[in-house]
Amino acid sequence: MAGPEKKFRNRVQKYIDRLPNTYSTSIQQVSQGGFPDKLLAINGAFVCIEYKASAKARVSPLQKYVHEKIRRAGGLVFVAYPENWDEVYEALTDLANVNPPATFPDGP
Numbered sequence: 001m002a003g004p005e006k007k008f009r010n011r012v013q014k015y016i017d018r019l020p021n022t023y024s025t026s027i028q029q030v031s032q033g034g035f036p037d038k039l040l041a042i043n044g045a046f047v048c049i050e051y052k053a054s055a056k057a058r059v060s061p062l063q064k065y066v067h068e069k070i071r072r073a074g075g076l077v078f079v080a081y082p083e084n085w086d087e088v089y090e091a092l093t094d095l096a097n098v099n100p101p102a103t104f105p106d107g108p
Contacts, residue, residue: 004053008082009037012051015089016040019096034062036070036077042095046075055083 009026016024016038024040036048048070050063059067059079067077076095080088 005051005057008053008080008085009051012080012085012089016092019092021096022092032066034060034066036063036067040092042092043098045095046070046073047092047095048075048077049088050077050079052079052081055081057081 016022019042021043022040024038027035027037027039036050038049038051040047040049048067050059050067052059067079070077078088078091
């Protein structure tokens with residue numbers, strides 16, 4: 001049976017799938033702990049989402065460390081839970097609907 005965080009992830013995936021100019025994938029926690037649950041490319045921006053079952057759920061010190069490294073490298077990290085999902089989704093939608101940057105040709 002799926003726990004509350006898994007149920008939340010499954011429920012919001014349909015919203016992420018609707019975002020234009022977006023690619024997303026889930027991350028398997030087998031090689032590096034602390035990495036967020038969802039990785040997205042939105043209009044050229046590197047975006048990560050850490051899902052939590054509720055606003056009371058704790059972000060671990062390792063997760064905080066990884067989130068900060070991502071932010072310092074120019075990425076965006078959202079900690080999403082049911083209580084703030086509307087705000088997170090609004091920010092993702094705003095990012096997805098800005099004019100996309102120029103694309104670069106594929107490598108060699």
